[in-house]
Amino acid sequence: MIKSYPFYVKAPIILLGIVILVFMLSVLQDVLVPLAFACLIGILLNPLTNFFQRKLPKVVSIFLSMLIALCGLILLIYFLSSQISHFFENLDGMKTKLQELVHHIQGWLQQQFGISTKKQAQMVNEAANSSKGMIGQTLTGFMGVLSVVFLIPVYVFLMLFYKTLILNFLYEVFSEENQKKVGEILGETKTAIQSYIVGLLIETCIVAVLNSAALLILGVENAILIGVIGAILNLLPYIGGIVAIALPILMVTLTKDGFTTQLLIIGAYAIIQFIDNNILVPRIVSSKVEINALISIVIVLLGAALWGISGMFLSIPFIAVLKIIFDRIDGLKPWGKLLGDTVPTQHMGQLKRFRKKKAVATS
Template structure:
């Protein structure tokens, strides 16, 4: 017979375990971040690898799939670098207009709110130091560069090569009666991550085209670059969308007179966001796992605090996997419901029935 411990004993133990886990994840950031990205890429390339394995050896299949993925990434990077070169062509005029805008803002803050120039400089320096800390956490030393050019491809290759070994290990860790449930969790996790990543890639491409087209029509400089960056930022739930709108508005402010273009940009991006949220995401992304808005924002911010910018992008797939696991384990199902986007009504009905019964008893 299993011994059940009271809540005041279990809660501190669980909290201590979470603290130790988060601490280890922070300490091992340089190892775990590329490993996490490699796992996502391996899951994404797995169907392509399986198709190649029907006609060639496993190692050649993995290498061919990875070469195709690397070629796609290099093509995207080449396209972005060409757009960045156009941006630097206009850099001097942008810097001149930016200095004028900052001077106007400084004067307005001083006359309206009484904030002195020294205080403003201190606030700017504090914000800059915070940004440097976030960037330093993201690109920590040489390991940050090695993870992109060396560790992630190596990890991806090895995960694909040893995927059968890894899956067998996971099956053998659990008892015989739980193997069916483990198989369901692994199958749903793989399907959810694959549909999530592929759907996001398609959605991001469509949003990038719409952003760039809108900015080109409005005559914004570096429209394609800003449109693509906005689509990438859109991968970050809610937070990225706000930053994506701010970039073209700032560019229009620095390169154009008046505020008509800025208002048109906000209107165009609002329409694009409406199309994205109500058409693209439900029909294209529409994975088996839906995370509610509150959890999405909190987990993205926690990912940023733990692993910097990579943590922001890894947080949503991570919490999606956790929800799949929670939904399959009886003791953790309430946590799975908390993460989900379905708002239950049965408990509210029970409360109302209890109140009606209480009222009847009181009246009698």
């Protein structure tokens, strides 16, 4: 007989478990962040590795898959670096315009809200230090460089090499009656992550082309660089889109007079966002797991607080995997519904009252 504990006993235990889990995730960040990225990359490269493995040895197939991925990354870095070098050509003029803009904003804030220039500088410094802290969680330090250069490729290779061993462990660790359910969860997780990542890559390329074309037509300097960065930022739900619009507006403000172009940029990006949200995401990303907007925003912010920029990118695939697991376990199905994007027309209380009234009317 299974003993059921009251809520006031279970709640503190669950909260304590969550606190311990979050603490361990924070302490082991340098190990877990590259491991999480390696899992996503390994799942993405798995079909390519299986394709090569039909005619080539396993080790050679894994190396070929990783080499193709590395070549694509090098091409992207080369493209961005060439665009960044063009950005610095007009840097002096933008610095002068930026100083004038900051001076006008400081004067306006002091006149309208009574915030002194010294107080404004203090607020800016605090915000900058906070941003540096978040970026520093991801990009600075020896372990950060080591994870990108060494740990992630090694993790990816070993995961692909020991894929069968890991899968057998996951099957054997559960009882035989649950192995079918485990297989369904693993299969759906692999399919969901693969379709999610591949769809995002295609969506990002299309949005980058649309952004760059719109900015080129409007005569924005460094249009291609800003368009590509905006498309990459678009990977972050809701938050990235706001930053992506702010970048070209700031660039135009620093290089042109007036506000007509800024308004046109907002209009163009609004159209692109409409196309992205209503055409590209439903048809191209086509993920089997839909996460609602509220959970997406909260989980991205929690990921940023825990693991910085890396956490923001990892949060959505992580919550998608959780939803697949929740949907397959009877006791956790309500949590899966909470994460999902399906909104019921009536809540349970209304349904119960409706059924009660119907039963009374028929009797």
